Every structure is written in C-alpha cells, then in structure tokens.
Amino acid sequence: MSTRSRSARRPVGITEVARHAGVSPGTVSNVLNRPERVAEATRLRVEAAIAELDYVRNSSGSSLRSGRSESVGLLVLDVTNPFFAEVARGVEDEAAHSGLAVVLLNSAETRQRQRRNVRLLAEQRAAGAVVMPVDDDLSDLLWLSRQGTSWVALDRGDVSEDVGCSVSVDNHEGGLAAGRHLIGLGHERVTFLTGPSAIEQVRRRHQGLRAAFEEAGLDPDAAVRVVEQPLLNPGQGERAVDAVLAGGPKQRPRAVFCANDQLALGLMKGLGRRGLRVPEDISVVGYDNLDFADLVHPGLTTVAQPKYELGREAMRLLHSELNESGHLHERVLFTPELVVRGSTAAYRS
C-alpha cells in the first residue's frame, strides 16, 4: 500500500489510467461502461491500472457528456416527519437495487423551497425524481418535465395519468375503515380532528369518514363534527383539546378521529392533562401507524399506510419510466389497513 499521502494531488483521470495500462482512453471508458466489448486480457490490465492509481470516476464528466446524471431526487415534504423517513428508506433500497444514487431534498412544507429544489434537480440534470408535492399546484413539476426530468408523484392521488405517474394510498378507504370501526363500537357521533382542508389527503379521509356514516344510515352532517388546526403536528393536537371539548361535559365527544398520528398523540396528551381517560372516556383513532403509535399507553388504534412499500413502488415506477421507451404513466393505489389497539372502546352511555 504505497498510496502517496500528499494531501492534495491532482486527481487521476481516465487518460492517465489509459496511459498507465498502455491503452487508449476510449478503451478504459469501455471497461467501465460496457466491459463485454473489451477483450479479457486488456480488461484485466485496465482494471489493474485503475486499482493501482486509485482512480475514481468523475461523474461531472460523464453526465456532462451523456446529458443526464444517474442520480434521482427524492423531494420530501418534511424530513422531520417519521412517515417520510420510512418512505425514504423504501426509495433508497429500491434505488440501490438498480444502481441509482438518491439525493434527498427537503421542501420544509414550503412552496418556495420546493421550487428551489426542483430547480436544483434540473440544474443537476437528474435522471428522475420522486416527489411529494407541497400542494395541488403542479406547475413546478410540469416545468421539470419540460426540462427533461421525469418524476413520480407520491402520496397524491389526484395526479392524472397524462401528466405523470403517481403512487398513493386510498385515503377515502382509510377514512371509511376508521368510521366503520367506530360505528361498529356503537359510536354515533365522532369528532374529526384535522389539518387545513386544503390538503387533499385529509379531505379524502374526511369524506371517507362521512361515507361510513351514510353507509350506516346515519346523517353525516349531524354525526361528524370537524375541528381544524393549522398544522398536523403533536403540538397542534395538544392545543386542539379545548376546541374538541368545547360545549362542556354534556357535549363531550366520545370518539375522535385524527387526520394523522401526530395530532392523535398530541390530543391524547392533552386529554390526559385534563384528567380524561383513553379509551374509557374518549376513544381516539389516528392515521399513519408510526412506530410510536405502538409505544404509547394505551396503544393507538390507527390506519396503517404501507410507507416503505410506497417508497419502493414509486422508485420502481420511476425506474421503468426511465428505461422502458414506450412507457405509459401509471397510477398505483395502495389500500390502507386499520390497526386496532387499545385507544378505542365500545360506546358507554
């Protein structure tokens, strides 16, 4: 191992490797990219030179020449949200499988930052992207398509097939499942604790919930009360406890369906602080099935989304879009699944 330890040496390029192996640069390039086209003997000689000189390829050079880089972007709404972390893992695993590098970019829920990140992907001539759009304005994505970078929308079911692929979970079905569960336990009135109704996902969950009541022959307008918070985080859930309990003990709801687990956990904490017990006094249902849903006491009944699979499928779709020439946009819809734990109980008068 006589690696020269001069800390800043000029990096060796494909040409130097070629010289060292007594071969032309083109051949070295072939060894790297289409090894089958080069004779065994020379291939070995080149590989030896590569190892000897500790050559590392310069991806700027290659993607400049080829017009495309071989990394894909993963545009996520919020790195802090455990839901996305799991999705990211799925995307990464699948990408590694097909030899693509993933760069994770965070929109921090803001439009501006999403735009900046999309632009960054265009500048890097990314091969493709898996994107969770920050709102239903898809103009950034359409622009990205025009720049020649294709994408797959994640967790947004309302993207039509003529603009792009999408992978999502059926939110209506999830709301329906939660509603049926509560109705099955005898609850005839439910509070829906949610975020801004501008978010398509939560709107659908709400519709699903209402559909469950209709299905049971109950009037959704009378049965479902909505409490809306500006954000979907635990703090907001805790703060919402006042609004949820408004109207005094007589009016107190006996079941709350929360638009996500974070709200639900916050709410449960707030309820505990008020001396109310879950599920004896109030049943709580969440959405997402974060790891922590199983760790609180009582365990949170919630609608599970196949997060990891969501990421994998998105990446798989992107991969096919990149490789198959006659690709048609697809729309994949997963079905969520209710996980019953201790936070819900039968209605008691």
Place this chain on the structure above:
Amino acid sequence: MSTRSRSARRPVGITEVARHAGVSPGTVSNVLNRPERVAEATRLRVEAAIAELDYVRNSSGSSLRSGRSESVGLLVLDVTNPFFAEVARGVEDEAAHSGLAVVLLNSAETRQRQRRNVRLLAEQRAAGAVVMPVDDDLSDLLWLSRQGTSWVALDRGDVSEDVGCSVSVDNHEGGLAAGRHLIGLGHERVTFLTGPSAIEQVRRRHQGLRAAFEEAGLDPDAAVRVVEQPLLNPGQGERAVDAVLAGGPKQRPRAVFCANDQLALGLMKGLGRRGLRVPEDISVVGYDNLDFADLVHPGLTTVAQPKYELGREAMRLLHSELNESGHLHERVLFTPELVVRGSTAAYRS
C-alpha cells in the same frame, strides 16, 4: 408566456443565451458568477435572454471545469431515526444560508453502505461532507480527505484535530447528569440499559453514570448493573424487560437509565405490559429528548441533546473549512441538558 411545450427539446446552453443577447459566452458566465464585473446595460440584456429562453445552468459543466461541485453530502447513520432528522434540518438550514446544496445519504448503520456513499461523494467531487461515522474506523474518511473532499465528523468526540473537525455532545456529562438526578432522588442502585458497548457514545454515557456514583461516595461496581441489547431501537427496549427484571421481585431495580429514548420507550411499554407502573414502581430516564418523549404518559425524563444546533454547527464548521484558507481543524463540544418529566420519582422502600 409562449413557452414552447415540445416535451423534449434540447436544453439551451450558455452559448445560445450569448448568441441571443448578442454577447460572448464568457460574458454570460460572468453575469452568472461575478455580476459586478459586467456593465449594467449588458447585464440586463443577458438576464433578459436568460429569462426568455428559460435557461437553467448545467452544474455538470461547471463542476467539471472548476474541479469541485458545490454540493455537500450529509452522511447519516439511519434516516429512520428522528434524532438524525432533526440534525439534518439544522444542516440544511445552514447550508441554504451559504448557498450549498445538501445531498442526504443513508448508511443504514452498515459499513458497506457507508463506503459506497463515501465513494459516491468522491465521484461527485462534493465540496465537503458532514458525516456520522458508522464505527470508529475512520479509514473511509481519511480516504475521502485524500480525494480532496473535506468533512466534519458529527456526534463522535474521539476524532483528533489532526484528521478533521468534529462536533459532538459531551456524553460523559450526559451520563453524569442522569446519574446525579437519580441519586438525588435517593436511588442507590441503577440499571443501565444500553446498546453494544462498541458504540463510543453509549460507552461514554455509561462512564458518566458511574462517575456520578463515585462522586457520591458509592461504589459504581455495586450500584450499576448493565443490560446490553444488540440494537438501540424500541423493539429491543421492550424485549429487554425480561433481562431488566431478572432476579425476581426482590431484586427488581427501582431505576433504569437507558442509552437512548427509543430503548426507554420500548422498556416503558414492556413494563406496562407486566403491570409495573412508571414512576411508582420504577423510574426511567432516557437520552436524546425526541419529540415523543414529551408525548408519552408519563412524560419521559431524559437527557436532551441540541440536535438542530449540532447540525448547524457542523455545517458552519464545514463552510469555514471550505472557504478560509488557513483553516485549522476544530473540535466543538456541546453540553447536554437534563429534562425532568414524570417518569422519575423518589426512591420508596
């Protein structure tokens, strides 16, 4: 807005912009990189052309020419861990501040994947990297330095200044604080629930805990019992309950200090399942102060790490290493802070 919507057009380059503005490519480059060197009138003309043609710069070209890209890597142990998500946010915010793009890469706790990612950074000629090394073998990082990419180590205090910068939190101090707190509550025996002692961080926390007992004139060997699990996740915490309670009710520990919050939360769940109450029967202390520590019931007493600040400071250090020529490696050490919540109570015989 007469943007041609031909879906795949050849992207416009700096030369086409130049032609369109009646100017040389070099001038366009100057407008983009050193606007002060170009006359007001031409600058406006070029900017108009850029807007008109919807030009987006090709970063492959520029980083090929300049030899360095302007993105930095963030090598994280595990995207799934909320601790890292928070750190990532800090890194991102600070990077955005200095105009650098962050690419987040996941080592998934494995050596092999770390190596792959480090190599990727080298291939991309990344300007720098913020790295959480997967173990104490720093050879990958030294190799990266030789390739001309500088880095800052995160959350690993044992990196000497002659190899690189580092930012970390004083784990010894954290263990000490937890120990003092429990001793102050009258506990004279504590179980330390931990991960593999190969991990430097948890080793230090252990030492700190022992130091607290020594300080109080108690024999650490007698006072501290260690239960070691292979991983630091909630599942392992729940599974550990058997080992923690081994020895029957008489021997049952009255206080457990966990090497991180995830273990602690898992343990609390396991204890609940056994009908033991926290803190009445057993006090529990965690480490990290994840968001969820405040959401469980009772709230988890834990040692808080300045996660976001850790990320910011690492990025700040990297930035200075990249820009200041006479840079000397630095070692920044944050002090953790004990957050007392409901999971700890005074010893009762």
Place this chain on the structure above:
DNA sequence: GTTGGGCATTGACACGTTTCAATCAGAGTG
C-alpha cells in the same frame, strides 16, 4: 494468394462551463 468478415482497439470530437490573456473602446492627460 487474395478477399471478406468479425472483433478489438483507436482517435478525434463534443458536451457546457470557467478562466485568463488579449483586445477594444473610451475617457482623461499632456
């Protein structure tokens, strides 16, 4: 012995950008 075909390799160019010495225009000075 000549021709043709297949395979391995070569050489040169193009990708889009930055950089830097060289040029040019114009203003100020003697």
Place this chain on the structure above:
DNA sequence: CACTCTGATTGAAACGTGTCAATGCCCAAC
C-alpha cells in the same frame, strides 16, 4: 493629437468523459 489608463468584452483553451466512425488485426473461405 498622441499617449496611457481603466474597465468591459472577447476568444480560445481547457476540464474528464462517452461515442462512433475508422483502423488494424487475424482467421476462414474461396
């Protein structure tokens, strides 16, 4: 008017790679 000085602009040369037509070689077939 000749000169210099300053500041703005140009032109050409790299950076490291991939591609592709062209070349060279060897063997088989006639």
